[in-house]
Amino acid sequence: MSDWNQYWDSLIDDHKMKADIVSLNEQDEIRGYGKEHTKKICQEIYDDFISAKKGHKSVESDFLTTISGLKNVHSFSSRVKEVDSLLLKIVRKRKEQYADKKYRDISAGTYKTVLGDIIGMRVILHYQGQWQDVHNDLISEFPEPKEYPAKGFIPHREGEVFIAEEPVAYYAPGDDISQFEGIIKAKPHKKGYRSKHYIISFKNVYIELQVRTIYDEAWSDCDHTYVYKNEANPNNLALSQLTGILSKVTNTASDISEMMRSIYYNRYVSCSGNRIAVDNEGDEKMKEIITSLSKSLEMLNRFYSDLEK
Template sequence: MIDKKEFLTKYNIEESELEASALSWDELTAICEDYIQREEKLRNIGKDFVNDYLYDIEKAGIHSYRYRIKAPGHLLEKIIRKRCEHFERFEKIDRSNYYKYLTDLIGIRVFFLYREDWIYFHKYITSVFENNPDLYVEDRIHDFDENEAHYYIAERPKVYRRTGDSRIYDEDIIDIRSDGIYRSLHYIIKYKGYYVEIQGRTLFEEGWSEIDHDIVYPYFKDDEMLTDFSTLLNRLSGMADEMSSYFRRMRSIKEDTEKAAEKAAENAEGTGEDA
């Protein structure tokens, strides 16, 4: 059994926040114990997903990937936070149904070298999984599909875009959310009885995000100094992404120029022979 005081301290949760969630410690403990029993199954499902759909990175249109299952402490922390932020939506969550509410128990990250390359993965994932708006989940309990053999995209794919990204996304095929400083693709897949969350980012974006989540989010998001430092690092990662795109564009221009020069030389040589 997890120690309540130790848990609250580790995850920077006030006793008042726990009370506001209206979840008893006994219920949270029961959720944790149930989840621990499911961990191995979830880990195997994540491994199966990777092996079935992402192992061939060229086919999937990605640079690389990694996956994890949610840690028990983070699970409880998120449930408390969600109950406080959206009580009505999470009012009925308990030990018997929490996995129907949380879509990121199994989390997969896919990475791109260039920000524009998201479209290749999008086309791939929406071709291997059914993407029918009629199947998108609204009510976490009522809309949960108990058929473990039915694999499909359970929410409309969405992207959080940075300022200046407007030209690389198409709102007809993906839900565009404007954040300004954060870029990430999000897909929720129903797979083998559970939800799998896929996030897509560039390598530079992932570097900033990992540091931000390790130091700032969600436990020190009100710390002004840490937030300012994270914002600065975020800007640097955004500039690195832009430079990467410029590099590739310059290479493409140079290759086109060289090919045109070679073709012109060939034409000139051919004309001389005819003469």
Template sequence: MEDINLDDAIKLIKDDMHSYELLHDKFLSYINRDPDLKNLVHSYKSRFKDLDHLKSKIERKNHEDSMLPEDEQKGPITQDNIQERITDICGIRILHLYIGQFEAIHKALMKYVNSNELALFEPPKAYTWDPEYSKTFEALGVSPKLKESFYTSVHYVFKPRADSNITCEVQVRTLFEEVWGEIDHTFNYPEPSKSKVIQEQLKVLARVVGAGTRLSDSIFELNSLQDAE
């Protein structure tokens, strides 16, 4: 693969950073002020991608893409497509207590899409290895995806309006899933661990986390039934 000068691409992102910041602040206002989200969201995290490291990430992604079979390649990330290919310059992570809250969170987020206050860059995806939860996500119109690592989270990519190139990735997950995600990130980012033992132990931990998620959901469901009596 020929060398690609990415300096102009990085400059384009820097020049538009204020637009990413505006979208970020707008979304946080929904989390902090929307009465439904205020009751559902336990906590949240937000960050902007370190532009000093963005160039090396793009070079790595371009190299990985060039190693794929030709019919699977997306082509290199350049100045012309960086905003379409790098959609997590702005990132927000929403954490909630149990999976039973997800439907209400999803509907609260989609309310802003349906009213054209936000737009979706692409359909949301639910990364999960649990077949039962896959059915839950499918029923809401969220496409389930399986990652070999057992990564679990629902991903949205929002734009301020349909014709905008500015995006913000929003992840929604339970606190149990956040614990696993942080541990996995420690060992598998930016490069995956080469230890097969660690990778297998992370999958075991994912199953333990899944059991915790199911148990917490059951506890809240039982409490709701008792309150209804």
């Protein structure tokens, strides 16, 4: 017990969440859940998760084998959630969504069905335009239901694999969303995040699968390391502004690479000697890229001009 107390206190102190725990304790006592309810359920979840981790690693490996044949993939990556990350997420969810019973009453018996990212997978593509081929392959491998529930995931069915929540394509401001119509639900992302998200029921475990380009992954990795869930960092203000600039730059780089792929397959331009002719569609694409680069430079100049020297 003393080891757990030391671990818990260190985890909460290191992530500056003591105020959140105090607030949750007050709300829990009002509801009659008893003292230090969050700490109690987190210890129970900790014990259950540690005992189940070997099984999760096996499911992770089997799932990776299952999707290894996807076409047009640059690389795959996967992980089983670390226990620190799991417990911190539970604290945040209870604090931010206390009114939602599934988070308020989360327990060792329910957390695996409430959280969809105990196992996480990433499918990294070379180019933005390849997402639909991967989407079609996923739908073929993991069938969609006739309809999705308004909230939560479709319950596991023994021996079946399927998509358990409506897939979502996150897109950046200014993106052409007509590509998603009738195929996948589209949602704007304030940070300019581009990715397709799927929750898949596989061997009675929910797996979160994200599909994105190498450019999206570069930005996401940097943002996740230095900004996301790092509000306590003393330089978070600067980092938050820089991640917005980086998102714009990497999205533009992704658009240029997609244009190069299209040009390779004889779209947008035609070359003759030293001359390059562009068609109307290519002209519009170039204008969009120039505008995006200009906005990136404006954002960077604004950031620089606001610095106190």
